[in-house]
Amino acid sequence: MFNRAEVIDQNFSRFVREGKLPAERSSTGLAQSGLRPADLMDLFESQMISRHLDLIARVLKNENLCYYTIGSSGHEGNAALGKVFRLTDMAFLHYRSGGFMIQRAKQVPGTTPVYDTMLSFFASTEEPIAGGRHKVFGSLPLLVPPQTSTIASHLPKAVGAALSIHRAHAMGIESVMPADAVVDCTFGDASANHSTAIGAINMASWVGYQNIPLPLVFTCEDNGIGISVATPDQWVERNFSGRPAIKYYAADGLSLLDTYKVGEEAVRYARERRKPVFLHVKTVRLMGHAGSDMENSYRSFPQIEEVEFQDPLLHSARLVLENGLASPEELVNMYEQVRERVRHVAAAAMERPQLSDPAEVRSTITACVHKRKAPPIPSEADRQAAFGGSDWAKTKIPLHMAKLINLGLHDILLRYKNTVIFGEDVAQKGGVYNVTDGLFKKFGAKRVFNSLLDEQSILGTGIGMAHNGFVPIPEIQFLAYFHNAEDQIRGEAATLPFFSQGQFTNPMVLRIAGLAYQKGFGGHFHNDNSLAVLRDIPGIIIAVPSTGADAVKMMRSCVREAYENGRVVVFIEPIALYMTRDLNVEGDKVWCAEYPAPEDEIPVGEFGVHRSGAAGEVADLTILTYGNGYYYSRQASEVLVKEHGKKVKVIDLRWIAPIDMDKVAKEIGSSRRVLVVEECRKTGSLSEYLVSALVERMDPLPRIKVVAADDCFIPLGRAAAAGLPKKEEILAGALELLRDHSKAPARKQVETV
């Protein structure tokens, strides 16, 4: 009794033969739907294919041959939407989109959706989008970027993609979608409660409310339940039907005719008015959430049967029979023929190679199929005109980091026409620290614009725009705010090349002002010193410049990597160093620099070295650090050299991902003492990796000591920098390390304070 998949399967043929079919829930007839009879049959076939894919997945899972059983059963009416949306309308689909994908594939002759889906069930390397890395709905020719979609984290990027359409054409940049495209984004009723969904819908409303073009269709496929938790009656309608500037449509997802008709209306509205739409498609969920989900633990047997009787395939059978397009026996034959076809395709797909080698798995982390060459550096005359007289004059005098980055962004906006800068307060105000000062005025509102106050939306906007030809440079105002939204990078942006084998990329340079040491200002939320959240994300580049000149040169490499290789880059700007001019004594201006020549770049991974002695000379002490740590290490090094007569080498990592530790170890060379200075918290910070990497590589192992920030949050006022490594703490650590420890046992060679 409780293999409901079998029951539902058998019911189809039995009920069709017996004429025991569910009554209509909507009155749209074939004539009003806009579909031809052949179209209805074609959609019905897509529904059947989707159903049989679900059914066979369950059978194969029981034999441990298939790895995914979350199906589309009950949602197959979305096949109608697979016909409504054009191939040029980018579609961000959730995991119940089998019917949609099959139908959309039919818009491209020669595609093989049944086979491709089966390959994904078996995690085959030949599966065209993810190459066996996930069972996702995705396809380059069908313009369906893949994602896991489980927590509605694809909604913010859908907003970004929709926002990019008009802008791309207005700016004349090469984009993926044509000017009249719309974006589709599907999700379930339970998923609509995710903060990601709420945030994205809010942003769409905020944008639409200001009459900014946003041709986007939020397609909520409402099956009334999220795993075991029922969605309250009318919740979706009441929640989303009155949003400002979002037009609400409701369709009967069990009727292909109604779904097609209402879908057409909704998409036409979004396409013609360039406005967001909420398309509420009411479906049912059959066979539980996934193969392992036993519905009888939370639904009564009559309830289960009642829902099963609303099977969209039975509704479609009724429509076909009512319109005289086939006999019951012909429908049963069709159903069985589709089953046989799927079964044989499954058997063939099962023989294909499957992903197993870890190196092969990793090979797509930073893949990029569509590489391109960076545009040339603009002429000096163009640069001068773009900078304007006052800023151009500043390129010749020593400046602090904030202004240098600001000038650097001028050059980037001028050179890379598809870059855009956005975030909280970045436009007219020029950012909290004036880093984007003047850019809005010089490059216009299409390229430099304020976002709403929501980090998730900022990142989603970046990801979505990047899907459509842009290289966005979003700004997160403070590092602590990033944590509110980090999954947009972790779960979405960073995974896109991995899940698409580089067929889709979302290049961007995410600027985040962060880290501690602001002189008593702001407290924890403006001084957060945690980068650990970024460090373990595979494939992203993380830059942490410590000087203004480095920042400019590194930023250029970042944009180049994003533009040429589709990379996701995070650029951490140490706030405390923004306005820092001096190093050792007031007025020494060691931390100021002139604006670097436009061709100067620091390649990703290249670290900097400051040595007190001559090159090649063995240092008494090597300090390994980055960011603010480098600044304070340089202060300490000055004392060590001048007052203690030590030879000191300070390595500024500059890039905290990737780090070439072999090169770092080589640079340390014969130096017998290594001090790791870490401005982030002791636990989980980069220092842990640095020490372990040195231990693994260096033989004999030098004495190593770590001076890191306390495992504490940053307080306000005088104590703001109390638990952070500064000149004094670094000096103390260095002197401790430099004491004669020749008699110390080897296993105590690593210390942490």
Place this chain on the structure above:
Amino acid sequence: MTKKNRIVVICPGRGSYTSETLGYLKQCRDNPVVADFLADIDQRRAQLGEPTISELDNATNFSPSRHTRGENASTLIYACSFADFASIDLEKNEIVAITGNSMGWYLALGFAGSLDWAGAFELINTMGSMMKDKIIGGQLIYPVVDGDWRFSPELQQTVSRAIDDARAAGGQVHPSIHLGGYAVIGGDSVGLNYLMKNLPKLEHYPLQLINHAAFHTPLLRETSERAFASIPGSIFHRPRVPMIDGRGQIWQPWSTDVNDLYDYTLGHQVHEIYDFTRAVTVALKEFAPDQLYLLGPGNSLGGAIGQVLVANQWQGIKSKADFSAVQKSRPFLVSMGLRNSSRTP
């Protein structure tokens, strides 16, 4: 009940009736359906004042000028394929889809039930006779795989460059068929002469195809218009068996709109590229047949089909040698034209 052998039937194109297949139909007349069919088709040919198929097939000698002329070759090939198709044992085999190469699409329409005998004759004979007065352009063939049937990007590049150069030299040339490991290029005489002269010689390639017009290229747009004017849509029906066209599109019995089918057959199919490689690939992947049945006459598509199997590494076939080995031990491709060659005197 034993499960039937699931097969995809592949219909041959224009070059398949050769001196070696002369007399192909002689021994097929034992099958009463074939005999009826031949009587029907001969009568239709006679009514049009054209040599009958039996007469052509029974000729003592193969005459290239006679047997390869479009108005004769097309219907002759149709008749031979019909005989093979009729000999498929449907007790043991289930036809899960039908496809074909180039004019093989017309045959597929006939065998899948989209056209009845009269309709198929009208389409095939009319299209075959389109070049009766003057052949528009021609076609040549050139390999894009190496000797082991593995795709060669270098050869592909050579072909693409040669096409660009031929155009620059004032010729009109277009890729017309993706034929497994071969590129078939259609064009005018200036363009084709240029290619014949400038494509590097590889064994007997480039090879110009005798009496072939520049089908599946824009040069045939006007022919397409004439076809629409002379062939009515009313001859088309929904197929009984799925068909796969020259784009790889599947036409299902339950969802085919006959107007769309008519438009494709006389429009896109005539003047746009025909992707036989894709059609066979879709047949393999979307129907996963136990075997492919290539209808005769002859076996001229056998290599191209083998090359598609290699390209997809289907059933472990990764090279020409693999294909030969599989064909010897447990043939995946059944070439009915070869099997039936014993019938040829």
